Amino acid sequence: METFVMKGTDKVEWGTGNQYGVVTDWTQLENLQPDSVLRTKNNGTLAGQVPEDKDSPLFTIYTAPEPGSITIGVMEQRPVVMQKLFNTIWSAANSTLVVLAKEKVANLAIRITSRPVNGRKAIITYMNVDALTGYSNNVAKTVQENLAITGTILPWFYLGQEAHYIMQWVNEDGTPINSLPVNVSAGADTTSTTASKALTGTATAAAGKTIVQTYWSQVSGPNSASMTAPTALANTVGGLITGVYVFRLTAVDSAGVENSATVKLTATVA
Numbered sequence: 001m002e003t004f005v006m007k008g009t010d011k012v013e014w015g016t017g018n019q020y021g022v023v024t025d026w027t028q029l030e031n032l033q034p035d036s037v038l039r040t041k042n043n044g045t046l047a048g049q050v051p052e053d054k055d056s057p058l059f060t061i062y063t064a065p066e067p068g069s070i071t072i073g074v075m076e077q078r079p080v081v082m083q084k085l086f087n088t089i090w091s092a093a094n095s096t097l098v099v100l101a102k103e104k105v106a107n108l109a110i111r112i113t114s115r116p117v118n119g120r121k122a123i124i125t126y127m128n129v130d131a132l133t134g135y136s137n138n139v140a141k142t143v144q145e146n147l148a149i150t151g152t153i154l155p156w157f158y159l160g161q162e163a164h165y166i167m168q169w170v171n172e173d174g175t176p177i178n179s180l181p182v183n184v185s186a187g188a189d190t191t192s193t194t195a196s197k198a199l200t201g202t203a204t205a206a207a208g209k210t211i212v213q214t215y216w217s218q219v220s221g222p223n224s225a226s227m228t229a230p231t232a233l234a235n236t237v238g239g240l241i242t243g244v245y246v247f248r249l250t251a252v253d254s255a256g257v258e259n260s261a262t263v264k265l266t267a268t269v270a
Contacts, residue, residue, distance in 0.1 A: 003256065004169050006122045008115035009037045012072060014084075017109040019156045021127045021163075026111065029081070033073025033136075033146045037112060039124070039153075041068045067152045068164065070110060070129060073136060074147040084108075085133040085149065106131045108151060116172040125166040127156040179257055180206035186249040186263035193268050196238040201261070203233065203251035213252040219262060221245035240267040 012032060015023040042065035048057030074081060079090055079097055087104035090097050108129045114122045131151035137143045155162035169177050183204040190197065205211050216230045222243030228236040237247065245267060250260040 003118045004120060004122070005117040006114045007117050010113045010115045010121060012037060012113075013111040015109040015111075017107045017126075017128045017130075017154075019128050019154070021156045021158060023109040023127065026109075029072070029074065030078075031074060031076040033075050036071065036073030036146070038071045039068065039112070040070070042066045067154065070126060070151045070153060072110075072149045072151075074149065075144060077145075077147060081147070085131070085147065103132070106133070110151065119172045120169055120177065121172060123166075123168045123170060125168075126151075126153055126164070127166075128154040130154055178206055178209055178255055181257055181259040182206070182211065182251040182253050184249055184251045184259045184261040186247065186261040189264040189266075191266045191268070192240060193270070195240045195267075195269055196236055197240065197265055197267070198234065198236045199247060199249075199263060199265070201233045201235075201249040201263075203249070205251075205253040206257075209253040209255055209257075211251055212254050215250055217248050217250070219246040219248050237265070240265075240269055242267055242269050 009032060012029045013026045014029050015025040015027065017023070044065040045063045046060045047063065048060045050057050079095070082088055082097055082099075083090055085104070085106050087100040087102050088097050089100065108131050109125070109127050110129050111123065111125045129151035131149050134148045134150070136146045136148040139145050153164055155164060157163070169179075171177060184201065186201045187199060190199075199216070201214070203211050203214055214231060214233055216227055216235050218225055222241055222245075223239065225240055225245060226238040228238065233249075237245070245265040246262050247265065248260050248262045250258055252258040
């Protein structure tokens with residue numbers, strides 16, 4: 001069975017955001033504040049309009065939610081980072097950065113990669129984020145002042161529609177996961193006049209993958225049938241009595257993607 005779990009932040013990359021989903025300047029954002037990456041999705045609301053003389057809504061009105069947001073804490077105030085987030089004048093000759101009074105709304109693209117869990121990790125990409133930056137923590141000897149990036153997630157155009165983000169699951173080494181299911185058949189529905197019956201199924205993995213496991217199980221029937229080879233494609237069920245049985249064949253591929261098919265067996269045993 002496929003397992004997709006998102007836990008922890010492996011890295012955050014950023015670039016210049018836009019509404020067309022084209023980013024060419026991805027760079028890694030270094031030295032993230034621990035446990036500071038937070039993405040928020042707000043939900044819309046449904047309000048029912050109940051007539052004066054009725055007890056249930058005649059219709060409902062959907063109210064769109066506020067845009068979602070993303071926050072990131074950055075521990076290091078490097079000039080290259082400050083210039084991207086603030087309206088600044090930078091003098092490299094004496095390492096002086098002047099932050100101007102006019103606030104800058106940084107239009108960013110942000111890509112978050114989670115830490116691997118069970119050999120898989122998630123990559124979440126926001127193409128169009130309007131971000132404002134402030135500070136977190138006091139200037140004190142016991143704590144470190146961090147940059148606090150807060151962004152509003154704006155839509156971008158994907159195949160003629162507005163989209164908010166892309167979420168892709170990849171293997172631990174970053175290679176894409178092929179989630180196309182196994183092509184499984186448990187064979188055509190069949191009959192039997194004896195107490196045993198051979199069942200033969202087929203299983204074919206999608207391109208680039210292999211079958212790693214197959215197994216039969218009984219879904220229903222008048223009694224519990226026995227199986228001579230429950231983990232093989234060719235299996236014989238026994239101990240049949242008169243009645244209708246349903247058996248399921250499940251196959252799992254090398255990416256952990258599984259699929260199943262069933263077959264109906266009608267037994268008439270004297």
